[in-house]
Amino acid sequence: MTHPxxxxxxxxxSPPAAQDAAIAQGLGRIPSGLFIVTWREAEGDRxxxxxxxxxxxxxxxxxxxxxxxxxxxxxxxxxxxRFVVNVLADTQRPLLARFGKPxxxxxxxxxxxxxxxxxxxxxxxxxAAAWLECAPVSQTSGTAGERCDHVVVLAxxxxxxxxxxxxxxxxxxxxxxxx
Numbered sequence: 228m229t230h231p232x233x234x235x236x237x238x239x240x241s242p243p244a245a246q247d248a249a250i251a252q253g254l255g256r257i258p259s260g261l262f263i264v265t266w267r268e269a270e271g272d273r274x275x276x277x278x279x280x281x282x283x284x285x286x287x288x289x290x291x292x293x294x295x296x297x298x299x300x301x302x303x304x305x306x307x308x309r310f311v312v313n314v315l316a317d318t319q320r321p322l323l324a325r326f327g328k329p330x331x332x333x334x335x336x337x338x339x340x341x342x343x344x345x346x347x348x349x350x351x352x353x354x355a356a357a358w359l360e361c362a363p364v365s366q367t368s369g370t371a372g373e374r375c376d377h378v379v380v381l382a383x384x385x386x387x388x389x390x391x392x393x394x395x396x397x398x399x400x401x402x403x404x405x406x
Contacts, residue, residue, distance in 0.1 A: 254403020357389030
């Protein structure tokens with residue numbers, strides 16, 4: 228996997244304190260979907276909740292996904308292993324609690340769920356609005372002078388399904404500066 232070159236160092240400054248509330252409100256009004264990213268390791272199925280996923284290209288078809296440092300998905304991305312982005316349907320809100328935080332030792336968030344397998348072996352949830360199997364291409368976490376609090380991953384969509392009419396689950400935050 229390649230890592231993009233860093234752009235020239237920027238001299239960006241923080242906004243004035245008076246703007247913090249307006250920025251938080253404005254960013255919070257950007258709607259996003261809710262997704263469960265899945266992959267399969269030797270120990271079994273793994274997954275995490277993601278809200279910052281978007282299409283990033285037509286040809287080849289690409290997506291970007293923002294991942295907090297320390298999340299296990301980043302090791303998967305670094306290894307080049309494929310993963311699946313499950314686009315949750317509006318009816319799948321109960322899955323959020325299962326995948327919102329890393330599973331505790333001995334807990335299996337997949338227990339009792341009906342899944343199918345993608346070509347790479349990752350779980351595809353029955354009843355999802357769509358699923359996208361992806362191969363990681365690159366990642367960045369900002370410039371050397373200013374690191375971001377999330378790593379942005381660029382991935383090529385290698386397979387997908389979305390031929391149903393299920394409405395995707397959409398999320399709008401009250402504050403765009405925290406989950």
